[in-house]
Amino acid sequence: MALIELRGVTKSYQRDSNEIVVLDGVTISIAEGDFMALMGPSGSGKSTLLNLLAGIDRPTRGAITVAGTDISGLSERALAAWRARHIGFIFQLYNLIPVLTAFENVELPLLLTGLTKKQRRDHVLTALGIVGLSDREKHYPRQLSGGQEQRVAIARAIVTDPTLLLADEPTGDLDAKSAAEILTLLQRLNRDYKKTIVMVTHDPHAAERASHVVHLEKGTLAETVVNG
């Protein structure tokens, strides 16, 4: 059964008097537990598609259904609550809050829940344990390497146990070794914790780690490749 359904999703922007179409009638289904890589040249619409799935942007036309909820019809407030519950987002540049420790960065999404301080602590330590950074909880982002920062960002993304993990070029700012570690971690989250992951990448090696790769060209689906 599909966890995510995109039906005829179009996204366009108005620039002066011209309408720029970024996504043009895209229809995709993503099954629960899938690990999908989105590839394509710059401007093909892959990041826009990811933003639509995350509920931080809205389609011009079409419907996006995630876990049975049509998110294109939700109000801003409802959409924020939906994101908090269902989405874990991993950014290319990690985007940790510099004045917060690793622990506090991971705890941030939990502040929106009704968990007690102790419950929050347990969740944070579990998430940091999964990404292998239990000993770095008191470190600030500036005291961590790029790879460690991205692992903290992944811990922040998984701490609420979201329905869907979205990663926007998660290895784009890392060296080869750190990138490989991050991809292994994502694979482990998919395999061991059954997390559904959609990852945007330019890197064919990164895409190979996914169970299948969707190629976008000029806002439309070009091809889908299933990795053996």
Next chain:
Amino acid sequence: MKYLALVLKSARRSKRRTALTIVSVALAVFLFATLRAVLDGFTAGAAASSSTRIITIRSTSLIFSMPTSHADAIRSVPGVRDLTWANWFGGIYKDQAHSFANFAIEPESYLRMYPEILLSADERSAFLADRTGCIIGESLARTNGWKVGDRVTLKVGIPTYGTRDYDFTIRGIYRSSSSAVDTQSMMFHWKYADERSLVKGQAGWFITRIASPDQEAQVAGAIDAKFANSPYETKTDTEKAFASSFISMFGNLNLLLGSIALAVVVATLFVAGNTMAMSVRERTTEIAVMRTLGFPGGTIFSLIAIEALLMSIVGGVVGVVLARIAINPRVLPSGGFIPEVSVDTQNIVVGLGLSAVIGAVSGLIPATLAARLKIVDALRRVA
């Protein structure tokens, strides 16, 4: 409560900027509380004035004197119960910087007219018995470390009183039971000044006690009518009006001090607002990330607004504490030229309220912009 740590961490992001904002708000609140205290000091004297005392001065100005022979004519007006007079002596102690207000008074009737001047029976009789004796207010005594029996010399400040210095013996230190009488002045026998004066028998103003406040207009009119078309025409008014006219010699204080306070507050508002706007702009990505994590716009608004409010209130607390310590008669004697000023509880409450208003207004626009931030645009800006 769980967001408080987040707010505090954000405020400490740029310690220098936060400290400067706090200092600017503290300075504004300090100035505001001080200026209010000065205004309150001026108006307190007028507010505490007696409604059965009326004052007669020269119609031209308070600075011109008139003959003490006016006293008999004033006494003859129906409704007058008692009368005394006083002169502004203007004597200088050491130099202008150390000067204080000093008056030549008709002692017996003056002390009778002002029961607010509290002296022991011994001090009172010692003062009345000594032609070169004087009484000083307790604040003045404290400022100069004077005690009963000490000698004080004043240089002549107004040429009418001759050229030789005046020597006095302190015969009493008075307290005051009302804001109508300050405790930073010196009073001595009118006769002592008069006998050396180049123009004899002059009074600066007459103070008259009337039987009832209802008679004020009628008695005042009758007194002024007595001297109409004479070389020494008078103007008689209530003690409150006299106090107000004395204050008006300093200009329109309400407008002046009010304008300064308003300018300081508005300038601080811009400083605090600009600081918050800069702070929020630097955090555009972080706010976008928090919105992506699911923080609603309202929560983001609250976090920014509380941060601005907190910084401003801390500044306000610093400002009122400094004002409370610095502005009081012990630290800042007014010399009797202006009333005693101190920062009271009401001033503190208003000062803190003002800092809260500065915080709320300065945080409003940055908080609204942060709450309305378009996540995708904000993330794209830095990607």
